[in-house]
Amino acid sequence: xxxxxxxxxxxxxxxxxxxxxxxxxxxxxxxxxxxxxxxxxxxxxxxxxxxxxxxxxxxxxxxxxxxxxxxxxxxxxxxxxxxxxxxxxxxxxxxxxxxxxxxxxxxxxxxxxxxxxxxxxxxxxxxxxxxxxxxxxxxxxxxxxxxxxxxxxxxxxxxxxxxxxxxxxxxxxxxxxxxxxxxxxxxxxxxxxxxxxxxxxxxxxxxxxxxxxxxxxxxxxxxxxxxxxxxxxxxxxxxxxxxxxxxxxxxxxxxxxxxxxxxxxxxxxxxxxxxxxxxxxxxxxxxxxxxxxxxxxxxxxxxxxxxxxxxxxxxxxxxxxxxxxxxxxxxxxxxxxxxxxxxxxxxxxxxxxxxxxxxxxxxxxxxxxxxxxxxxxxxxxxxxxxxxxxxxxxxxxxxxxxxxxxxxxxxxxxxxxxxxxxxxxxxxxxxxxxxxxxxxxxxxxxxxxxxxxxxxxxxxxxxxxxxxxxxxxxxxxxxxxxxxxxxxxxxxxxxxxxxxxxxxxxx
Numbered sequence: 001x002x003x004x005x006x007x008x009x010x011x012x013x014x015x016x017x018x019x020x021x022x023x024x025x026x027x028x029x030x031x032x033x034x035x036x037x038x039x040x041x042x043x044x045x046x047x048x049x050x051x052x053x054x055x056x057x058x059x060x061x062x063x064x065x066x067x068x069x070x071x072x073x074x075x076x077x078x079x080x081x082x083x084x085x086x087x088x089x090x091x092x093x094x095x096x097x098x099x100x101x102x103x104x105x106x107x108x109x110x111x112x113x114x115x116x117x118x119x120x121x122x123x124x125x126x127x128x129x130x131x132x133x134x135x136x137x138x139x140x141x142x143x144x145x146x147x148x149x150x151x152x153x154x155x156x157x158x159x160x161x162x163x164x165x166x167x168x169x170x171x172x173x174x175x176x177x178x179x180x181x182x183x184x185x186x187x188x189x190x191x192x193x194x195x196x197x198x199x200x201x202x203x204x205x206x207x208x209x210x211x212x213x214x215x216x217x218x219x220x221x222x223x224x225x226x227x228x229x230x231x232x233x234x235x236x237x238x239x240x241x242x243x244x245x246x247x248x249x250x251x252x253x254x255x256x257x258x259x260x261x262x263x264x265x266x267x268x269x270x271x272x273x274x275x276x277x278x279x280x281x282x283x284x285x286x287x288x289x290x291x292x293x294x295x296x297x298x299x300x301x302x303x304x305x306x307x308x309x310x311x312x313x314x315x316x317x318x319x320x321x322x323x324x325x326x327x328x329x330x331x332x333x334x335x336x337x338x339x340x341x342x343x344x345x346x347x348x349x350x351x352x353x354x355x356x357x358x359x360x361x362x363x364x365x366x367x368x369x370x371x372x373x374x375x376x377x378x379x380x381x382x383x384x385x386x387x388x389x390x391x392x393x394x395x396x397x398x399x400x401x402x403x404x405x406x407x408x409x410x411x412x413x414x415x416x417x418x419x420x421x422x423x424x425x426x427x428x429x430x431x432x433x434x435x436x437x438x439x440x441x442x443x444x445x446x447x448x449x450x451x452x453x454x455x456x457x458x459x460x461x462x463x464x465x466x467x468x469x470x471x472x473x474x475x476x477x478x479x480x481x482x483x484x485x486x487x488x489x490x491x492x493x494x495x496x497x498x499x500x501x502x503x504x505x506x507x
Contacts, residue, residue, distance in 0.1 A: 042243070043224075053124050053129065063203065085148075117142070136152040230251075232247075247263060261486055266496050271313045278436070289472075294333060316421070325460065352378060356384055418448070422441055443463040
């Protein structure tokens with residue numbers, strides 16, 4: 001009852017807001033029209049960095065994807081397509097050869113060559129944050145200016161997927177070797193370059209007139225971070241902003257009924273989950289983690305917070321990911337069994353801290369988890385942190401429990417599970433659960449190099465079973481990737497990887 005009430009109050013508030021916004025509509029629309037070649041895009045959190053090798057969050061990756069290009073890319077259907085490489089071939093089990101497009105320029109006018117590719121990939125491998133994706137790379141050879149041969153330390157079934165990932169964006173070697181703060185001053189070959197970044201306020205991107213795929217139609221893209229979905233929805237309704245990402249069920253309802261806005265939605269590769277720090281206090285005991293999983297009614301949560309509009313998740317991998325198992329099963333709601341396990345473990349009257357970022361949806365979920373765990377005798381205190389502080393607190397293991405989403409943006413299980421739960425990723429911002437399981441690690445190591453897709457699928461199925469048994473995370477729901485778009489904006493396609501492609505847009 002209490003949640004439905006809260007939800008209804010929230011809906012009422014939304015309706016009131018919408019009501020108040022109407023008279024202003026006329027003047028607001030004219031402001032958007034008076035600068036015909038500027039598009040305003042909003043998302044729910046700010047970018048943390050614009051350096052591809054530092055970016056582990058979707059809000060940074062969305063912008064990076066537009067400032068840089070990759071050798072190969074994935075299209076909206078997750079097929080691998082040419083990017084800066086016009087063609088590629090596996091010339092031996094351990095050599096992948098890329099033929100680069102000629103005459104591609106970085107935003108400062110330098111020509112892209114194989115030296116930039118070598119510099120980028122060899123440095124990506126050294127990155128503490130994303131290096132695991134590129135660990136198969138031994139070296140990159142550059143027989144000539146337009147040929148790069150990636151040599152691996154053994155056969156790799158996953159590297160081709162990883163090279164489409166935003167963190168494999170190609171950097172300008174000379175610029176990156178000679179520039180101090182590259183987190184805030186990127187240099188790529190992409191359709192847009194960074195004009196200005198005022199952290200806490202906005203970011204402005206300017207089109208690259210010499211972009212190799214053709215000059216983008218829209219000159220200026222302004223990116224704003226607005227945590228309250230309500231405010232983002234209203235700004236799109238009134239025409240103050242043109243596109244907002246990160247639409248949840250309530251926003252979909254409101255925008256879905258309008259003539260002048262459309263909602264684009266697709267099942268993403270992402271999962272919303274509860275993380276459990278397996279290295280902390282009572283949470284080191286598997287029975288306590290299993291009791292927490294059994295103490296949470298995920299169906300009720302999805303009904304109350306997400307209007308039942310999403311599918312309950314059974315894995316950290318989304319259904320579109322190579323290696324996803326539809327048969328793996330997390331523990332289901334069973335409060336009696338949960339109380340028994342807690343009694344057996346000797347951990348009664350537990351006090352735990354649950355951290356979440358300032359995200360309306362996750363805050364509501366945290367409150368439901370708090371109420372449900374109280375019923376089995378666990379007291380949860382909720383801490384709400386600003387995005388960058390939240391990422392830091394969970395990466396350094398300060399929190400017991402945390403609410404997060406994980407969008408597996410390479411489309412492959414190696415990244416989807418490895419960077420999140422492999423023991424080598426502890427403390428490097430990937431493995432926030434501090435999960436350390438030798439059998440699980442061995443499976444992931446085998447899956448990384450296995451070339452036979454059937455054997456690979458079996459390896460990852462076993463790994464997902466161990467994950468659900470050990471509960472370093474509890475998957476809650478498959479995150480839809482969605483956006484609200486004003487009708488005057490043409491060319492927007494919602495991708496499962498959840499990056500907007502700005503060069504395809506026009507008014």
